[in-house]
Amino acid sequence: MSPFDTLHSAWMDWAGPTPVSEGVVLEYSRELEKFLAEIERRAFRMAQVALRDPDDALDVVQDAMLKLTKNYASRPESEWRPLFYRILENGIRDLQRRRSVRSRIMTWLPGPKEDPDNEAQDPLESVADAAIPIPEALMQGQAMQQLEASSRALPARQREAFMLRNFEGMDVAETAKTMGCSEGSVKTHYSRAVHSLREQLGEAW
Amino acid sequence: MNEREHESLEQRARMLFHDSVENLDMRMRSRLTQARHAALDAARRDRAGFKRKNWWMPAAGVTAAAVLGAVLWIGMPRGTHHALSLADAQPNLEDLDIVAASDDSGVPLEMLQDDLDFYDFADKAANVEPAA
Numbered sequence: 613m614s615p616f617d618t619l620h621s622a623w624m625d626w627a628g629p630t631p632v633s634e635g636v637v638l639e640y641s642r643e644l645e646k647f648l649a650e651i652e653r654r655a656f657r658m659a660q661v662a663l664r665d666p667d668d669a670l671d672v673v674q675d676a677m678l679k680l681t682k683n684y685a686s687r688p689e690s691e692w693r694p695l696f697y698r699i700l701e702n703g704i705r706d707l708q709r710r711r712s713v714r715s716r717i718m719t720w721l722p723g724p725k726e727d728p729d730n731e732a733q734d735p736l737e738s739v740a741d742a743a744i745p746i747p748e749a750l751m752q753g754q755a756m757q758q759l760e761a762s763s764r765a766l767p768a769r770q771r772e773a774f775m776l777r778n779f780e781g782m783d784v785a786e787t788a789k790t791m792g793c794s795e796g797s798v799k800t801h802y803s804r805a806v807h808s809l810r811e812q813l814g815e816a817w
Numbered sequence: 818m819n820e821r822e823h824e825s826l827e828q829r830a831r832m833l834f835h836d837s838v839e840n841l842d843m844r845m846r847s848r849l850t851q852a853r854h855a856a857l858d859a860a861r862r863d864r865a866g867f868k869r870k871n872w873w874m875p876a877a878g879v880t881a882a883a884v885l886g887a888v889l890w891i892g893m894p895r896g897t898h899h900a901l902s903l904a905d906a907q908p909n910l911e912d913l914d915i916v917a918a919s920d921d922s923g924v925p926l927e928m929l930q931d932d933l934d935f936y937d938f939a940d941k942a943a944n945v946e947p948a949a
Contacts, residue, residue, distance in 0.1 A: 644860075648853045649850075653846070654838050670845075670848055670849070677856035678855075678856040678859055681857055682859065752836060756833045756837050778827055778830050779834045806823050813826070817829075
């Protein structure tokens with residue numbers, strides 16, 4: 613049999629890629645939806661801590677969801693969380709880079725300058741007054757805002773390690789997988805992050 | 818700063834973060850749900866689209882490339898195939914260098930030199946007047 617005959621018969625026998633049954637696809641979708649529903653609020657808050665702006669945070673979360681469902685839905689379920697947070701962190705850094713370029717361009721243009729990290733713009737910042745009793749919820753809100761501001765001031769890798777370990781509750785191994793580095797690096801980044809936060813927030817926090 | 822202070826910071830940070838997640842306003846929760854559904858719908862559409870029309874495209878591309886290659890090869894005049902080989906297409910300067918640098922390259926000239934001596938000797942011998 614000539615090579616052409618072999619190829620031809622193989623082509624005739626091949627019925628296209630193995631069809632995935634609707635049931636399996638539906639099961640995938642259901643599991644993925646459950647996973648995203650469970651993770652989305654924390655992911656949004658983590659993106660908001662890093663980016664401050666809620667609309668930007670929502671954009672990067674939605675983008676991460678889309679990329680995960682399109683490209684990695686067929687991966688084992690145990691890989692979804694590290695993959696999702698890696699995509700999310702890449703999105704956060706892309707946006708921060710774009711902001712940085714935009715702010716560099718804006719400095720060359722005339723007109724009022726925007727300062728996205730200006731804490732004084734936040735109305736809650738001016739609420740605190742030692743003479744007036746502050747409700748517990750407001751105190752917690754302020755403490756969270758201080759934590760967010762201090763987290764934003766951390767180097768990106770330290771912030772990432774802190775959020776994944778502390779906010780998301782990942783262990784060292786999963787954090788290392790998500791960040792694409794060794795477990796030793798995760799421990800170092802995390803330890804430095806905690807130390808910096810303690811210094812920035814002060815002992816009264 | 819001791820270990821206990823760090824631990825208390827970690828605990829408080831975790832607690833505050835989880836409170837802020839729980840207290841996320843309804844508008845943002847709704848937008849997150851919409852984003853999730855949009856992502857899942859897009860993935861479903863992609864999968865359906867791939868099943869419907871796109872699965873044969875890579876195979877068709879490979880086949881087209883193979884057919885084009887075969888046509889070009891067969892259509893080329895016989896005897897010119899070797900002329901397009903990479904080794905032949907490159908200038909033959911290396912060969913020239915090897916010949917020029919070779920220790921053996923002087924051998925024919927030396928032989929020629931020997932021959933010239935011989936011819937010179939033969940010429941002289943022929944022109945010598947025989948002793949009377």
